[in-house]
Amino acid sequence: MKYKIHILVCFALILSFSGYSQQGKQKRADTLFNKFSFVKAADVYKDLIAKNYNKDYATRKLADCYAYLRNSEKASRYYKSAVKQENIPIEYYYKYAQSLRGIKKYKESEIWLQRYKDSGGVVHANDFSKDVNFISSVFGAKQQYFLEKVPFNSKFSDFGAFEHDGKVYFASARDEGVGVKRVYGWNEQPFLDIYTADVDTEENVDHSNKVKGDVNSVFHDGPATVTKNGQTMYFSRNNFTDGMEVKDGQGLTNMKIYRATLIDGEWTNIEDLSINGDDFSTQHAALNNDDTKLYFTSDRPGGYGGSDIWSVNIEPDGSLTGLENIGNIVNTESAEGFPFINNEGVLFFSSDGHTGLGLLDIFATIKGEDEQTIVDVINLGVPVNSNNDDFAFTMNPDGITGYFASNRKGGKGSDDIYAFHREPLLTVEGVVSDAINTKPIANAKITLFDDEDNQIAYMETDENGFYQINIDRHQDYKIVASQDKYIDDYRMFTSKNIQTELTSITANLLLNPKPNVVKLAELNTIYFDFDKHNIRKDAALELDKIVSLMQNDYPEMVIRIESHTDSRGKLTYNDKLSIDRANATYEYLTSKGIDPTRITEHKGFGERRLTNGCEDGSTCEEADHQLNRRTQFIVVQME
Template identity: 25%
Template sequence: MNKLKHLCLAALVSVSAMAQTPVRETLLQQANRQFDTQAYAKAIALYQDVIDDGLLPANQRQMTFLNMGYAYLQLGDSERAASFYQQALAEKGLSGGLTTHYLHYAKVLANLGQMQESQRYFERYQAEKQQEGRQMQSAQTYTKKRITYRLDYLGINTSDAEFSPMYYKNGLVYLSGKTSVSSESTQKGYLDLFYIPNRDEIKATTTLHSDGTETSGKEANRPTASASKSSRLGSDAYTRPTSNDSRTLGSYNSYGLNSEAATSTGEVAKPGKPVSFSKELNTRFHEGPATFSADGSRIIFTRNNFNEGQKGMSEDNNIKLKLYTAQWGNGDWTNVQELGFNSDEYSTAHPALSKDGNLLYFVSDMPKGMGGKDIYVSRWENEQWSKPINMGKELNTRQDEVFPFVDEVGNLYFSTSGRKGGLGGLDLYYAVLSKDGTKVIEVIHLDAPINSKADDFGIVTDGARTTGYFSSNRREGDDDIYRFTRESSLYECRELLLRVFDAETMQRLDSATIAIRSKIGGESTEKTLQTDADGWAHLCLASDNDFIFTVSKEGFVDNTVGFSTHHLTDDKPTRLELSLAHPVVLQTMVSQNENPQKKKTSLTDSLQNLKHSRVRGIVRTETDRQPIEGVLVRLRNECDKKIYETITGPDGKYDFEILEGCDYTLIYSKDTYGTNTLKIARVPKKTAPKVLSNDVGLLKKGDIVQLDNIYHDQGKRTISPDAARELDKLVATMKRYPSLQAEILSHTDSRGEANRNKTVSQNRAQEIVNYMVAKGVARKRLKATGMGESMPVNGCVDGVICTEAEYRRNRRTEFKVVEIR
């Protein structure tokens, strides 16, 4: 399963071996740099300048048009994206790492409603990926890593049917069925909704670990159900079974939906135990899978065609399933109404609302479908649900598609037995949808252990599948609810596009050899591959691993660089560029004195001996201010765009000569450290040479920096003016390091109850995060963590009397670097 099919290119990691060689950036190179740092609007403007000025080389036309198409896609302008993709693909077909653009173009076309053309390019993308997979099977096989999950069999399961879980507030709503009195009885059971107010309190009786081992929880015995064995819809005393009335369209039970411990049914919820959902909603007929609005004020649920005490019958004398809606008020669900597209002649069931509540996905066997039961979508327009649209053959098959669910990023999950490659019975899939949520771009099968040889259905999870719940009858043939927790990266491998080029001419190098070294499964491995005619190599790297690439080609000096897939927080492919330089004859370098900037000048030179000004300084760690060895320092002359480089020694020092009358930019970089950039204002012409001092600090992953003046009064969490000024500096740091992800650690002193201190510190950290978000820092880059009194900086712990100043030292805030590049 290739989970990267719908993903896009990410930031460029440029590793160059130019060592003191000046390189002038062309306008096209500036555009590429802006594109690779995801500054898409700036990149488009520069690309357009290149095109308008007639500076676009013929061999760069396709790549430039592809980049512009992708940039417009990211900015939400599908029409312009389509125009540039069309021009790019008119040049020639795509190969190597560029084939992903077929998928991007398919998405653009889907956004424009051109589904037939979108499908054609998606199929072309799939064909290219399959061909590419055959060509690089060895490289990809040794680098792939399986996604692993832990499964919990839950204590809420009984000898009856439990299935179709759904999140509601902090709890879990699900279905359970009542068992008949005896197998001979003519009285059959019905399904109702049940509710556990706090899903964190649900215990596991057994756990299946990713290594295949199983452990038992404290609740070793399955509880006795107050509800009994469920039966198929239509097998009750009122109806006969039909092809429409089966478990795949659900049978249902009711769990209380009150946020209080006492539910609307009057039952008091015990920790981790279910209660009946609602007196108003549960009837003597089937109540089925439900969905809730984001604020919890509205429910849409499934029920047999029964309302206001009356049964609705179809022309063939069957009771079908219908969708109903209700509003929360006065301690229970009220104003129960049918949805307008229901019918007595066919079933509608299994509702799933999108995050914004504007789209409703559901299952129906209405006429003119694709086969059995299909998934449809309706839009909330003019205070009513629109006419349903079939999700089409890209999703629906001749078999049943049932139990849809939409996560917060818009992935549509469902179950079916109608697709090739399933493990058996109903299997769980998810569909990547177009921007408007009504068209299917791709359908992806979920791997084991979520899927099994039995029926697996009714999933609810988050966008990254960090954790969630689903239903399965894999154990003793009963429908039960399982909890899953992902224990590895969501992605089997990290897609890497690697380009090799000539450091002097910037031309791509074909047939360069790339040796890849790593440890897979604790064993050292080494593989090799070669770049294609355009200088590209394409592979997938195992997540949570470290790699070393050595690139070689006859007539060039080898280049070695490390690459890590640890702590990568997105799902986007990475583009890595490696330059190869020709061997340099030392005598030639010594004899070239024409350029005064290549002449070494001692740091002890007096001002009287300087012909030009100089900039020099020391690169230190941000935390303890120690010199850093091995930092690549680059100086860019903003007048002629020439770049000069040096590497710091053990003393962390660097030294450059600069020309009066030009602005300069200093760029400091080193593996595992964040790249820092400083601007140097020009030294006026016709002035005496000066020595400019620019010491700089670098942050690295794991650094913890205490923020000055971020102290709190005891028990309070407000931000003082002094603290705000300090936080503004931190905001500036976050903006200077676009890749920086940080954790705000807040500490209290030891006075007061430990749990309360933990809560207070969490609130303080959250207030700081909220302040920084309001100042323009993306929330996903920040994490608030309350440490409470757990980490004092002095001996002021419980039972020790300290001065107010000593207590105040412990009421501090720290800034931890979680990720930086």
């Protein structure tokens, strides 16, 4: 009996020690998680699940580990198990929905997002169910960006690439250590450093390609940006100055932006900027086109939540003034970061708070009519964005090429840098004008046809006669302008074999007014005596009728004068005589008060436009010759 009791006591002690062992593992896993060592924490949580110790809790924490590591596939697998648990916190419905987006299961994601809302959850700004057509519209949009892999990616994290003076700068965790290997606990990768390589390099980039000077430290350094003159660098670094690492109240080392100066080929004189703080992060420096404004990411107090994009003015003496949050059109309650401003002043940034395809997506801002105020943001769509993290977008001065980073499948490992080139939107544009007075014609109808005469676009000109239509490249087109009071005009043009940099094709159109045949009948032809150009009495009566008609009945009427001779006499003499008759007619009308601008031209045609067969050598009565000695009036505009 004593022997059996002894066995039972030993067994109970073994169970107790086993329980204490698993409890210690959970404590260790939680400690690693709270220190952001998610790779190591995940290994311990998996072991706890295998040992069936506090399995529900370990499953939730394991799913969170993979979410922080931006591994949507594994995160969704464990969130799927977690949401089946009784009394699961409703936030896990939302987390599961987000992870499903990361593996392109958008319909399932909407279901769990709805369940989250039905359970009382507050939906974040990136609830793409607000726009049910978002996914189809993004994937169905015409592709503008075309991607290329760069040769200098590594199996570690590489991002933040930008070009300057024939070099490409980027941040990378590729240095595994030439001495003591130091790794970042979050993802078990080496700390980031800033590297540089030739733009057209095909060679591997190793630790020898780090930028020279004092920029790189033993902690995270990068990404960076450089001023246009190449003399000043702004870069991100852990809060580490003069060999000292500074932690906040929670024991975390935040990020700061530092400034360095290029002296004799080395980056030195490292300066801690006034916008930094020990209790929040400041990072992802970007400069506007003239280096007078610094944009950056920060989770400092006063934002909209998560991390926001802020800006500050750079004064001539280098001081920073006018700290400003750029507002809630860009910033959300979630995370925004990695700002970049191109030569046209467009802000690009990454966010998981706006409607996107997966995790972080890249967006561009849209400005209002004042070209200053940001009024909206747009998703750059595929292939720039994916169902994973897409960030650190930069564009070269040509506006056609650039870089971004992504942890999508198919890369070399972790975050990879992708180069892009794009075909910018192409438009046909122009002004529709009156052919007589060159004034713009508002509300003219513009119709665009393809090379098979199919109508593909339709619009009306604005008050300045201007139109603009987006078109495809590599096509032939016809564009037609029409207006009720005018004769149609058209142009044939092509977008084939044009330079990629070209963004518009100009096709101006001229419309001639339609003659009014009824009113034309009221403008009777006048006649001249043989070899004379003076205005006869009967002609003066007709001209007075024209004056009255133009001054009283049709004050907008515009006419053209054409004068002629009969065939008798030399050709050159008759040319001069017809011009004299046209001039005499013009002078009579203007002497009676007709504005000269309402007579577009007064022209002589000699004997070139006979009305009958009375040519040289023919026998004609005087009455027949009289019919050719005339001035006619052509109405070119009535109103």
